[in-house]
Amino acid sequence: MATQLNLSDSDSSDLSDQSVFTRRSNRSLRIAEQERRKKEEEDPFVLALKYFSEVEAGTPATGNDELENNLVRVEKVAFSRGLSPEAISVMLDFAMSLRMGSSPCARVLKCLLPASVVPQEAVVRAIVWLTVRKLPISTQVLFMKWVLTVFDMIDAKDKLRAIYGFIFSFVTDENLCPFICHLLYLLTRKENVRVFRVRKLLEQQSKLGRQPYLLYLLSLYKVFCPELVTLSIPSRMKSGFKNHISPWKSALIAVQKRNDMQVASSISLAFAVRDKTASRKRKHAHLDLPSLNPVTIKEPQAAQSSSRKLVPMQQIQSFAQLLQNMHRIELPAQMGSLLGSSLALQYLDCVQDESALLRLNFWLGYTLHEEFLFCSDGGANKNPEEALQFLNRLLSVQHFLQEGFNSSDAFMYKFLNVWDGSLLRPQILGLLSNIPVIPSSQIKTLLFDPLMQLFFTSSLFFKCGLIECLNHMLLKWLTWHSAYALEDDLDISLNSHTSINITLSGFKDSVMELVHFVGRLASVGLQLEDCHSLLLSFILDFYETVCDTFLKFGLPLVVMPPPGVFYPAFFAADPVSVDRLAFIMHRYKVNLTSAKRQEKVTEGFHISRQTFREFNRYQVFLVNCLWNSNMCYPEADVRLSDELLAKSGVPQFSTRFDLIHHPAFVSYALDFHHKCWPGRKDTDLNSIKQSKPWNWYLEYLFTQGFDGLKDFVQNSINQRVMMAGDGCDNVTQSQKLGSAPHIKQPLLS
Amino acid sequence: PHSGVVKRRSKSQSYRRSIRTCFGVASGLGLTPALTARRMNTSRKAPRSQNITEKVKPEHLELLVKTEWQLSYVTPLYQFRHTQLKSYSRQLSAFIAAEKQEGLAVEVGGLQNTFKVSFSVLQGLAETSDDPETVLIQVQSKPMFARQEDPPKTVWCGWLSCINGNPEYLQSLPKDFTCLPLFCSKGAEDLSSLVKSWLQRTFDCCFGPLDINQTTLQWLAALWTNCHMETNIQNLKMIWTLPVLPPLQVTYTVDSDDVLDLWRSTRESSAEKSREAEDEVCIDFSEVTRFMQGLMSHFYRHFRVDLSAGELNQVSSALGSAKVNGKIKISSSRYLISIFSLLTECALLKMPI
Helix, strand or coil: CCCCCCCHHHHHHHHHHHHHHHHHHHHHHHHHHHHHHHHCCCCHHHHHHHHHHHCCCCCCCCCCHHHHHHHHHHHHHHHHCCECHHHHHHHHHHHHCCECECCCHHHHHHCCCECCCECHHHHHHHHHHHHHCCCCHHHHHHHHHHHHHCHHHECCCHHHHHCHHHHHHHHHCCCCHHHHHHHHHHHCCHHHCCHHHHHHHHHHHHHHCCCHHHHHHHHHHHHHCCCCEECCCCHHHCCCCCCCCHHHHHHHHHHHHHCCCCCCCCCCCCCCCCCCHHHHHCCCCCCCCCCCCCCCCCCHHHHHCHHHHCEEHHHCCCHHHHHHHHHHEECCCCHHHHHHCHHHHHHHCCCCCHHHHHHHHHHHHHHHHHHHHHCCCCHHHHCHHHHHHHHHHHHHHHHHHCCCCHHHHHHHHHHCCCCCCCCCHHHHHHHHHCCCCCCCCCHHHHHHHHHHHHHHHCCHHHHHHHHHHHHHHHHHHHHHHHHHHHHCCCCCCCCCCCCCCCCHHHHHHHHHHHHHHHHHHHHHHHHHCCCCHHHHHHHHHHHHHHCCHHHHHCCCCCCCCCHHHHHHHHHCCCHHHHHHHHHHHHHHHHHHHHHHHHHHHCCCCCCCHHHHHHHHHHHHHHHHHHCCCCCCCCCCCCCCCHHHHHHCCCCCHHHCCCCCCCCCCHHHHHHHHHHHCCCCCCCCHHHHHCHHHHHHHHHHHHHCCCHHHHHHHHHHECCCCCCCCCCCCCCHHHHCCCCCCCECCCCCC | CCCCCCCCCCHHHHHHHHHHHHHCCCCHHHCCCCCCCCCCCCEEECCCCCCHHHCCCHHHHHHHCCCEEEEEEECCEECCCHHHHHHHHHHHHHHHHHHHCCCCCEECCCCCCCEEEEEEEECCCCCCCCCCCEEEEEEEECCCCCCCCCCCEEEEEEEEECCCCCHHHHHHCCCCEECCCEEEEEECHHHHHHHHHHHHHHHCCCEEECCCCHHHHHHHHHHHHHHCCCCCCCEEEEEEEECCCCCEEEEEEEEHHHHHHHHHHHHHHHHHHHCCCCCCCEEEHHHHHHHHHHHHHHHHHHHCCCHHHCEEEEEEECCEEEECCCEEEECCHHHHHHHHHHHHHHHHHCCCC
C-alpha cells in the first residue's frame, strides 16, 4: 500500500476498511472478554498481555522476574505466530509510554511482529508518546524503522495523514530526519505540500547539506507542486530511500509464511529518477524520450478548483489506478513522454485533446526530422543502435494504437525521397505500411515516384520487402474501410454525404491506384529478377489480399492481376506458385460471382465489365492449358503464332502446359505413372489422359496438398464431362465460353 | 475537445480521425503538411530602410544590433502567455540555480543570488497582427568577487520572435499554441542549453539548430547589395570553401559600387516587365541566381576557379554578416526587420508539421 497513490478516493475505502476492522475487533474483543474470563488462569499469553496493559508506571525493570517471564511468553508467540492487532496495540503502548523505563523498550519493539495488521490508532498513539516521553535516540530510531517496516500492514492511513503536520515537525530532529522523510514520502498528498513546509525542508537542507532523503521528499513535493520547488537529482543519487526494514525482515517473512499469509511486498519505492546515463553520451539527445514531468505553470483560473483534483500522470503506477483516475489525469508537461511507458500509452489511446495530440506530433516530427533528415549531429548513421531502438518503439506504439501519427507520415513522405533503401529497412518499411489512405490525386508524387525509383535500383530482397510492405498497407486500408463501414452501418453504395472527408469512390480510387501500382512493380520486377520464385511468392501474397477485397472487406472493387504477373505465375516451374495462382483465380471467381449477385440487388453497385472480361480471359486460358492441352489465348493481348511455336521444335507444343506436362507437375505425373503402372518399362505420360487414370491422377494431386488447385478444379471445371479421349484437337473451340463443356458458369455478361 | 476530458474513443471515430488528420479538413493544421510541402518564397520585397527607432525602444535596439546571434528554430510553444512573464522569470531562475547545484533543491521564487532571469516583451518587432510579440530573456549574474554596489552583469541573452511569419501557418495553429519559431541567443553554451531545456519542459516545444543555408546566404548577399541604393554597404564580402586538397578558402570582396552595378544590370533585364508594378519593389529568386552567377563568372574570368563547385560559407557587408553555421550579426537597425523576416521564414521551413 505504500506504493499506492495517496488519493482522496482511496479515503472512503480506507475508512470502510477501518470500520470493518473496528467492528471485527470489537467483536473479537468481546469474545476475547468472555474467553478470558474462562481461560484467565490457563493461557499464559493472555496473562502476559494483561500484565503489560496493567503494569503500573514506575515498576522497576531490572531484576524483575515477572517482567522477564511475561516478555519471554510474548516473544515466543510473536516469533512463532505473530501478534494480533490488540497485542501489538498493548505492547506498543507499554513500550512507548516508558511505564517501566526505557530498558525493555528496544526488546519489546523488536518482537512487534504483526500476525495480520497493525492498528492505526496504536501507531498514532505511539507517535504522540514520542513527543511526551524522553526515549533514547536509538529507540526513537528503532521505532521509526519499525513503522516503516510495517507501513504496508497498517490497517488505514487516514489518521496518520491527519497528523501529517505533527509528523512533519520531527524533520528538524537530525537523527529522525531520514526516517521521518521516508514516512512523509509515503504519506504525502497534494494538499500536504505547502510553501512553509518546502521552506522548512530547504532550511534543513542548508543545515544538513545535500541529503538524499531530503531531496527525495522534495522531489515528490515537486511532482505535486512544481510551482513551489525545483531540483535536479544527480545520477549517483538515484537508488531511493535506504531500506530500513532489516531488523524485522527475516522474522516477519517467517511469521507470514507460517500464517500462510501473502507475503507483504517489501517497501519498495516507486521512485522514478530520470536515467541520465543514456543522454550523457550524446550531445544532442533527440532520440531520448522526455521524462514524465507534471506541468509547471498552471493556468491561473484553472489552478483554484480543478487542478487541485488533477492527478499527474507520473503518479499513476498501475492499470487499476489508471482506471480509477481516468477522468482527472493531468497530461504531462511534455507529451512525448507518454510514449515511454505502456501505461501512458493506454491513456494516450483515450486522449481526445487536439492540442495534446498536436504537441505529441510536433515532438515526434521534430525528432524524426532532426535524426534522419537534418542530421545535425550525424543522425542515424552515427548512432544506428539508438535510431533502431527509437523506430522500434515508435512502431510498437503505432501497432498498439493501431494507427500512425501524422507527423511520422509527413516525415515518411519526405524521407522516401532521400532513403537509400537499406538504412533501417525493416523499420522504415514498417512505418511505411502504417501510412493511411492517400487521395489518389497525390498518391503518385508522395508514394509511387520515390518507391518506384527505390524498387528498380535495389536488390531482390528489397523488392520482396517492399511488396510485402505494400501488401500490409493495403490490408490496413481495407481493414479501416471494413471496420468503418460496418460500425457506422454505412451503406457501401452511399457516398460523399457522410461525415468523413473521403468518399467511398475516393477510397476506391486510392486502393485501385495502389493495386495497379503494385501490378506494375510486380510485372517489371519479375522480368528483372528472372521470375524469381521468392519475389513471385510475395507478389502472390499481395494478390491473395486483392482477390478478396469484396467478400472479406466489403469493398465493391475487384482488380485483376496484370498479364505480367499472371503468366509468369502460371509458367512457374514450382508447383506451389501454380497452386496459389489457381487458388487466387478461385477466390476471384467467388468474389465476382457474389458481386454480380449484389449488383442485381443494390442500386448503383457496379463492377467494371472490363474486370469480368479479364477474368474470363485468364480463366479460359487456365482451363485450356491445364485441362484441354490447348494453349490458346482468348481475345489475347499476347499471342504467339502457331508457326513460331512450331519452329521451336518442341513436339506437341500445345500440350506442354497441361496438368501432366506442365514443368511444375511433370514430376508428379511421373511418380503417378510409376505407381499406376509399376510394371511398365516405357513411360507414356499421355496414358494418364485416359478418363479413369485422369481422375486418379487428380485425386493423387489433391492428396499432395494442392488445395488451391483442388478448389479451382472443383469450382471451375465441370467434373462430369471429363476429357474425352485425347482431347487435344477436338476442343479448339473451347475458347468460346459456354460451348466448352469444361467451364462452369461463364461470368461474362 | 480542448477540455482534456477523456472519453473512450470508438474505433470509428478513430478511423475518422485518421482520415481527417490525413486530409486535414477538420483541424486547421492537419492540412497535411507533407502533402503541401512548404517551400521558400521565390520572391520577396526589397528591404526598405525603416526608421525602426519609432517602434522599438532604443535600449532594446542596442541589444539586438552589433552582437552575433546563434540561431535556432523552435516548434510552437504550448500554453505560453505573454502575461505570465514574471512567473516564468521566477521559474527559470530557480531552475538554473537547481541545475547548477545538482542535488540541492531550490525554492521557486526564492532569492537567487547567483542567477537572475528576466523575461520581457520586446515590443515593436512584430510586423503583422498574426505575429506574436517578441520575447526577450536575459540572465544576469554577479561576478564572484564583485563589490556589493556593482550592478549585475548580463551573462546570457536570447529572444524568441516571429517576424512576418507565414499567416496561413500561424492561423492554422490552435490558440493554445504560440508560434515564435526563431530563437537567437548569445552567451555561455551551458546557459543556452539550460534555458532551452527549461523552455522545452515548460512549453513542450523542441529546439533545433538553424543553419543559414546557401540559398539564404545568396538572398542575403542580394538584399544587402540592394540596400546600397540607400545606405553605403562599403563592400560585399563572401567566403567560399572549395572541395580540393588541401581545402581552399576563397575570400571574395567586391566594392559596393561595382556590386551594385552588377545587381542593377541583373535587375534591369527583368525589371522592365515589372516596371509598371506598384512602388513595392519585388526581387525574384531568379534574379538572385543570376546575380550570383555574374559574381562567379567574373571570378572565373580572373582566377580560373569555378566557385559554383564550392560552398558559400559567409556573407558580410557593412550592414552585417551571416555564416552558414547559423551565426548572424546585424550592424544596422535599418534593415533589421527584413533580415529577420527572412530568418523567420527559414525557421518556419524547419517545422516538422
